[in-house]
Amino acid sequence: MKNTFIHKNAVLGNNISLGNGVTIEQDVVIGNNSQIGNNVTILSGTRIGENCQIHSNAVLGGMPQDLKYRGEYTLLEIGDNNIIREFVTINKGTISKGKTSIGNSNLIMSNAHIGHDCVIGNNSIIGFSVGMAGEVIVQDWVNISGLTAIHQFSIIGENTMISGLSRVVKDVPPYIIVAHEPLRFAGVNTVGLKRREFTSDKIDELRSIYRVLFQEKRNTKFALELITEKFRKTVERDKILSFVEQSKRGIIKGYEF
Template structure:
C-alpha cells in the first residue's frame, strides 16, 4: 500500500482491501470485506458498513459545503453492500440532522455528489454526475439518471425514476417516472414496479390514482379527497396520499394539455 496513511485510531474490520495513496483518518469505522481503491480519502466521522466497494478517487465525510457549518461534530453513515464509483463525493451532516445517511445496496455512479444531511434509502441507483444538494431525501428503490440536479430539501418517493438531465425543484411522488423541462409526471414506473413484484392490478390502481391527481385538472386538495374516498385502502394508496399531504415544497407538475 504505497503512501497510504491509516490513523491508528481508525477501526477496521476483517478482510479489508486497501489500495495505494489512501487516507483514512481517526474516528472512522469500516466494516468487514469492504474494498477501497486507490487515492480514496475517508475523513473523520465516517461510518462505512460491510461488503462495500469504494472505487478510486472517492472522498467520504468531507465538511459540509454550507456556510452555516462551524465545525460541529457530525457523521457520515454508509450501510452495507454499497458500490461507490470513481470521484464520488459525499459530505457529512451539519447540526441540522447531525449526519448524512446512505442505506444498503445502493449504486452511486462516478462523479456524483451527495450533500450534507441527505438521507438515501436502500437499493437506489444514483447516476453519473448527479448533483444532490443538502437535506435531500431519497426513498427506497429510486433510480436517478445521469446529470440530474436536485434542489435542497427535495423529497423523491420510493420506486420513482428520474430521467437524465432533469432539474428536480419539487417533490417527486412514489411509483412514477418524471421527465421533461420543467419536470413533470410522465407515467407510472411500470418496468421498475414489475421487476420488484408488483402485479398488474397494483399497477393499474396506481395509474388510476395518478390519473386523478395529475390528468383531470382537479386541484390537489380535491383530488386527494377523491382518491381517499373512491379507492380501497392499500399501502400504495396511503403512501401517495401521505406523501402529497406532507410535501413542503409541493409536488411536480402533471401532463401539459
C-alpha cells in the same frame, strides 16, 4: 499499499482491501470485507458498513458545503453492500440533522455528489454526475439518471425513476417516472414495478390514482379527497396520499392523459 495513511485510531474490520494512496483519518469505522480503491480519502466521522466497494478517488465525510457549518461534530453513515464509484463525494452532516445517511445496497456512480444531511434509502441507483444539494431525501428503489441536479430539501419517493439531465425542484411522488423540462409526470414506473413483482392490477391501480391526481383541475386538496373516496385503502394508495399531503415544496406537475 504505497503512500497509504491509516490513523491509529481508525477501526478497520476483517478482510479489508486497501489500494495505493489511501487516506483514512481518525474516528473512521469500516466494516468487514470492504474494498477501498486507490487514492480514496475517508475523513473523520465516517462510518462504512460491510461488503462495500469504494472506488478510486472518492472522498467520503468531507466538510459540509454550507455556511451554517461551524465545525460541530457530525457524521457520515454508510450501510452495507454499497458500491461507490470513482470521484464520488459525500459530505457529512451539519447541526441540522447531525449526519448524512446512506442505506444498504445502493450504487452511486462516478462523479456524483451527495450534500450534507441527505438521507438515501436502500437499493437505489444514483447516476453519474448527479448533483444532490443538502438535506435531500431519497427513498428506497429509486433510479436517478445521470447529470440530474436536485434542489435542497427535495424528497424523491420510492420506486421512482428520474430521467437524465433533469432539474428537480419539487418533490417527486412514489411509483412514477418523471422527465421533460420543466420536470413533470411521464407515467407510472411500470418496468421498475414489474421487476419488484408488482402485479398488473396493482400497476393499473396506481395509474388510475395518478390520473385523478394530475387531471383534477380544481386543486390538489380536492384531488386527494377524490382519491380517498374513489379507491379502496391499500398500502400504495396511502403512501401516495401521505406523500402529497406532507410535501412542503409541492409536487412535480402532471400532463394531460
